[in-house]
Amino acid sequence: MNSRNHERETDSRCVCKLVYSRRRKKTEIMKEVIEIDPEVDFANQEGEIDSRHVDAIGTVDSIFPFNSKSIPRRPRTKCKRKSKGNEALSRSKEKLNSQVFDNYLVKIWKSFSEDRKMSFAYLDSLWFSLYRNPSSKDKVLSWINKERIFTKAYVFVPIVCWGHWNLLIFCHFGENLRSVTESRCMLLLDSLEMANPRRLEPEIRRFVRDIYKAGDRPETKHLISQIPLLVPKVPQQKDGTECGNFVLYFIKLFLELAPDKFSMEGYPYFMKKDWFTFEELDRFCESLTH
Template identity: 60%
Template structure:
C-alpha cells in the first residue's frame, strides 16, 4: 500500500491508559465472580497490561532500538509493532497488497484525542480506503492490542454480495471487545464525512460490527503478536468478496494452531535481526 509516514505527527506522547476514562474496571457488562477473578489475575500477569504502551517516535535510531520484543516483559510496544508490520507488509505478494490498506498503529488512539482528530482524518483521506477491499486497523487501547478490519467500504451499504461490514478480532475476549464500539462507530462516521461520502449517518451506524470467535491468548502471551498473526492470516485467506452470508469464513477457533503461532513468532524475530 505504501503507508505514508508523516513528519507532522503530534510531538507529545499520548498516555493511552491514564487518559482514557473507559478502564476495564468501569465496564458495565456484568460478569461472574469467577470471570472477574480470572480477568484480575490475567491483568496482573499478561504483558499487554504491564504499564502503558509508549507512543511511537519517528526517529530511525529510536525505532531501530525498539525493533524487538522486550526480553523482560515480552511486550511489543508501538514502535516495534510498526517496524514488524512494515516488514510483514512487504512480504505479501503485490496482488494482495493492492486489495488492502493498513493504518499506522497509533492513528486510532490519536483520533480519540480531540486535538489530533482532524489531523488523523486528513492522513486517512490520503490512503483512499474506499478503493480497497479491506483496511487493517491495529487498535491499541488500555494497553491492549486488537485488530479492526473494514470490509468493502467502497460498496453500497445495501450490497449483499460485497457486504460493507467491520470485523473486530480480539485475543482477550474476557475484556469485552465491544467496549470499543462507540469509539469505532464515531471513527467510521467521521471517516465517511471527511471523504464527503453521500451515505447518511443512520446507514453508516448500521454497518455491521462482527466479533468472530478467534483463538484466545493464555497468561503471559503477547496480544501484539496475535494481532500481527491475525493480519498475516487474514491477508492470506480473505475471500474475494466478503459477505455476511459466508461469515465467519476461515475465522474460527481452530484457524491456527500452536505450531503455526510458534513459526510466525520465529518469522517476527527474524525481522528484527
C-alpha cells in the same frame, strides 16, 4: 492500602495508574498507555507520527474492566534452535510497543506480492488512539482521507487502548449504495474476549462516521450506523503480553486467506477458535526477529 507501599506522581499530561509489580508486593506508578508529548506539533506532521514522542504498549497489566491476574498463564515451551553451532532457548515473546509493532507490520506487508496487496491497506497503529484526542482528531482524519481506503476491499486498523491490542478490519467500505450483497461490514478480532471487545463499539462507530464525513461520502448517518460490527470467536491468548503478536498474526493470516468478496453467508470463514495453534503462533513470532 498502606501509603508506605506506593508513591504517587502528579503530571498534568497523563493519568497516574497503580499496577502491581512482578512480586505483587509493592506498587508502582504507570502513566497513561498513550502519552502525547505537548511539544509535538501535529499541524506540521506530514502523515507520519514520530515514535520518539508518542508510544503505546500492549499489555494487560494496565487498567482493565477486570482483574488481569485472572488471565491464565500458559507454560513456555522450551523450543530450541541452533545458532552458530549452539542450542539456545527461543526468546520469550515480549509486550510490543507501537514502534516495534509497526516495524513488524511493515515486514509482514513486504512479504506479500503487490498484486495481493492491491485490495488491502492498513492504518498506523496509533491513529485510532490519536483520534480519541480532540487536539489531534482532525489531523488524523485528514491522514486517513489520503489513504483512499474506500478504493480497498479490506483495511486493517490496529487498535491499542487500555494497554491492549485489537484488530479492526473495514470490509468493502467503498461498496456501491445500491449493492445487495451485504458485504460491507466491520470485523473486530480480539484475543482476550474477557476484556469485552464490544466496549469499543461506540468509539468505533464515531470513528467510522467521521471517516465517511471527512471523505465527502454520500452515505447518510443512518446507513453508516447500520454497518454490522462482527466479533468472530478467534484463538485466545493465555499470557498477559501476547495481544500484539496475536494482532500481527491475524493480519498475516487474513492477508493470506481473505476472499475477494466478503459475504455474510460465508461468515466467519476461517476466523474460528481453531484458526491456528500456539505452536504456529510461536513459529510466526520467531520469524519476525530474523
